[in-house]
Amino acid sequence: MFTVRTPRVVAARRLHRRRDRDETGRFLAEGPQAVREALRTGVVTELFATAEAARRYPELAQDASLVDDSAMQALADTMQPQGLVAVCRQRDVPxxxxxxxxxxxxxxxxxxxxxxxxxxxxxxxxxxxxxxxxxxxxxxxxxxxxxxxxxxxxxxxxxxxxxxxxxxxxxxxxxxxxxxxxxxxxxxxxxxxxxxxxxxxxxxxxxxxxxxxxxxxxxxxxxxxxxxxxxxxxxxxxxxxxxxxxxxxxxxxx
Amino acid sequence: MFTVRTPRVVAARRLHRRRDRDETGRFLAEGPQAVREALRTGVVTELFATAEAARRYPELAQDASLVDDSAMQALADTMQPQGLVAVCRQRDVPxxxxxxxxxxxxxxxxxxxxxxxxxxxxxxxxxxxxxxxxxxxxxxxxxxxxxxxxxxxxxxxxxxxxxxxxxxxxxxxxxxxxxxxxxxxxxxxxxxxxxxxxxxxxxxxxxxxxxxxxxxxxxxxxxxxxxxxxxxxxxxxxxxxxxxxxxxxxxxxx
The missing domain is CATH 3.40.1280.10 (SPOUT methyltransferase, trefoil knot domain)
Structure with missing residues (x-):
């Protein structure tokens, strides 16, 4: 059920690179605080959570795709990800x-x-x-x-x-x-x-x-x-x- | 003439560790700005410089022990040391x-x-x-x-x-x-x-x-x-x- 490299995980992790962020107009937000703010702002297009994070933050992770620890490591930018990563629409304005x-x-x-x-x-x-x-x-x-x-x-x-x-x-x-x-x-x-x-x-x-x-x-x-x-x-x-x-x-x- | 591991270099580089700083009451200051301030404050007990730094900062390096790049790398805390490291007396006061x-x-x-x-x-x-x-x-x-x-x-x-x-x-x-x-x-x-x-x-x-x-x-x-x-x-x-x-x-x- 938990897979490391679904196409969506692979696509999301590319957003660590500026070129891919610029091309797609997306970026990653990581951890409960940033994910909460991103959800509130309505810019989340996709959410990944570990099973543990989904239990710990049920109000955030209800629509999340569950991923295993190894996929979370690939998605996260920090050494100790807190199990939540959101793909967000960039929100700059003119x-x-x-x-x-x-x-x-x-x-x-x-x-x-x-x-x-x-x-x-x-x-x-x-x-x-x-x-x-x-x-x-x-x-x-x-x-x-x-x-x-x-x-x-x-x-x-x-x-x-x-x-x-x-x-x-x-x-x-x-x-x-x-x-x-x-x-x-x-x-x-x-x-x-x-x-x-x-x-x-x-x-x-x-x-x-x-x-x-x-x-x-x-x-x-x-x-x-x-x-x-x-x-x-x-x-x-x-x-x-x-x-x-x-x-x-x-x-x-x- | 330039040696990597004179006893003084070896002793000085131990000051990267807190225990050795605490025991000796010494610490390292690195780069021209910090070394200049340390000299001005009168707390420098020993100064190491590369030949290049000695040429570039003659006013700072006149009493320096010359070391090669490899010794400087060992003494310095940064990836691009600017060729000057001073051993200083800690200066706390009651x-x-x-x-x-x-x-x-x-x-x-x-x-x-x-x-x-x-x-x-x-x-x-x-x-x-x-x-x-x-x-x-x-x-x-x-x-x-x-x-x-x-x-x-x-x-x-x-x-x-x-x-x-x-x-x-x-x-x-x-x-x-x-x-x-x-x-x-x-x-x-x-x-x-x-x-x-x-x-x-x-x-x-x-x-x-x-x-x-x-x-x-x-x-x-x-x-x-x-x-x-x-x-x-x-x-x-x-x-x-x-x-x-x-x-x-x-x-x-x-």
């Missing part, structure tokens, strides 16, 4: 859709290559109340397994936009009345001097840890998080948290 | 030393097991102007190679304290007039309602991502970072950044 909704807070990952960082920015942006996260330029695939895991479900809460053209994205944001703030350790605006400006609709640009942001982006301001000690910089996750929460606080008049 | 200096801001890592998180909290605490980082309870060794790397030099900027007794540490902090704020997703104080309280001398407690903080700690307040979107929590690095920078800002009256 930038125009986000802009038409009058967004207050947006995070833009520019050329971020590390999937853990991408997932962490998704999670932090969601927590701070952002409407959307835009993956711009040569950014990592947000449907990469590690990005999905690091997002801790937030990939399913915010609007995801993918945009190759970073300069065009910045221009579209500004044309829609969203101020664009570039997080930049060498920026000439101090984050903590900006309180009033932070209450306006804002898109924060975050660059890669290795290379920062492209120099030629036409942002409204380049903003640095002040460094009070001996550190030369913050890591990406920390800088994004401080910037996004500064905006969230200012927008609520707190 | 809590009493920190308290006698009238600290304004302290981060306390309670039972944090992940060395990357430990290093990131060191880096963020340093950036926010904290005087010290305390590793309390069953926390990871801050001299672990990955923690040293993630700290990006900040291990050499702040005072490092190690304290097995978490409850005793909390009591000592409070007795010294430092308020103790426990970062807790279920805390009853909202971070953004605390502005004035945040300007007082503060120690922030951060628990592990898996288990949070022990329930019985006698903190002054349990404080939650508000969650405005669908995320159930922030990751440790993001929560620490928001908390520490909220204090830093309040202390500067910004």
């Amino acid at each position: 930038l125009a859709t986000v802009l038409s909704g009058g967004p207050r807070l947006i995070a833009v990952c520019v050329d971020i290559r590390d999937p853990g960082n991408a997932g962490t920015v998704l999670r932090t942006a969601d927590a701070a109340g952002a409407t959307a996260v835009i993956f711009a330029g040569d950014a990592v695939d947000p449907y990469n397994g590690k990005a999905v895991r690091s997002s801790a479900g937030s990939l399913f809460h915010v609007s995801v936009v993918r945009a190759r053209d970073t300069a065009g994205t910045v221009a579209a944001l500004r044309a829609a009345g969203v101020q664009v703030l570039a997080a930049d350790g060498y920026g000439d605006s101090d984050l903590f001097d900006l309180d009033e400006a932070l209450s306006m609709p804002t898109a924060w640009l975050f660059g890669s840890e290795a290379h920062g942001l492209p120099k030629d982006l036409d942002a409204d301001r380049r903003v640095r998080v002040p460094l009070y000690g001996g550190a030369e910089s913050l890591n990406l996750a920390a800088a994004a948290a401080v910037c996004l929460y500064s905006s969230a606080k200012a927008m609520r008049g707190a | 809590l009493a030393t920190v308290l006698s200096g009238g600290p304004r801001l302290i981060a306390v890592c309670v039972d944090i097991r992940d060395p990357g998180n430990a290093g990131t909290v060191l880096r963020t605490a340093d950036a926010a102007g904290a005087t010290a980082v305390i590793f309390a309870g069953d926390a990871v060794d801050p001299y672990n190679g990955k923690a040293v790397r993630s700290s990006a030099g900040s291990l050499f900027h702040v005072s490092v304290v190690r304290a097995r007794d978490t409850a005793g540490t909390v009591a000592a902090l409070r007795a010294a007039g430092v308020q103790v704020l426990a970062a807790d997703g279920y805390g009853d104080s909202d971070l953004f309602d605390l502005d004035e309280a945040l300007s007082m001398p503060t120690a922030w407690l951060f628990g592990s991502e898996a288990h949070g903080l022990p329930k019985d700690l006698d903190a002054d307040r349990r404080v939650r970072v508000p969650l405005y979107g669908g995320a159930e929590s922030l990751n440790l690095a993001a929560a620490a950044a928001v908390c520490l920078y909220s204090s830093a800002k309040a202390m500067r009256g910004a």
Whole structure:
């Protein structure tokens, strides 16, 4: 009854590769938390569960195809899969859709290559109340397994936009009345001097840890998080948290 | 002239193991940035460099023992060592030393097991102007190679304290007039309602991502970072950044 390599398992496990994700518009979500959020969002096209997981999470696994441990190992990206893997439809939307909704807070990952960082920015942006996260330029695939895991479900809460053209994205944001703030350790605006400006609709640009942001982006301001000690910089996750929460606080008049 | 396994190389590479670090009170710092900070702090007892690194960083490597690539691979913790590894004296100080200096801001890592998180909290605490980082309870060794790397030099900027007794540490902090704020997703104080309280001398407690903080700690307040979107929590690095920078800002009256 349990088979390792049904054609559906074989097809699903190919989604570990970006090429197959891009071609099919599908991706994998793994573990009870992500699967719960995926089901709630209505993007699950197929669900695989081990018999043990089906017993443990009956509310999630009712429509699951049962697979054995070896098939689950093949489907899962982690060493200790929790017995649940969902095939999901990718859920990105065009930038125009986000802009038409009058967004207050947006995070833009520019050329971020590390999937853990991408997932962490998704999670932090969601927590701070952002409407959307835009993956711009040569950014990592947000449907990469590690990005999905690091997002801790937030990939399913915010609007995801993918945009190759970073300069065009910045221009579209500004044309829609969203101020664009570039997080930049060498920026000439101090984050903590900006309180009033932070209450306006804002898109924060975050660059890669290795290379920062492209120099030629036409942002409204380049903003640095002040460094009070001996550190030369913050890591990406920390800088994004401080910037996004500064905006969230200012927008609520707190 | 270059030998792989001089007794000194063999002794130094043992410092990858916690037991040997604990016994000798030494640890390894790797790469130009960490070695520069270690030299500046005066804790380097021995320095190894490849001939290439010695040419590239003459100001760092003047007293280095030259080793070949294979010895460097054995000494280094990363796949692409940059040719410089320093043996350093561990630099923790007693809590009493920190308290006698009238600290304004302290981060306390309670039972944090992940060395990357430990290093990131060191880096963020340093950036926010904290005087010290305390590793309390069953926390990871801050001299672990990955923690040293993630700290990006900040291990050499702040005072490092190690304290097995978490409850005793909390009591000592409070007795010294430092308020103790426990970062807790279920805390009853909202971070953004605390502005004035945040300007007082503060120690922030951060628990592990898996288990949070022990329930019985006698903190002054349990404080939650508000969650405005669908995320159930922030990751440790993001929560620490928001908390520490909220204090830093309040202390500067910004």
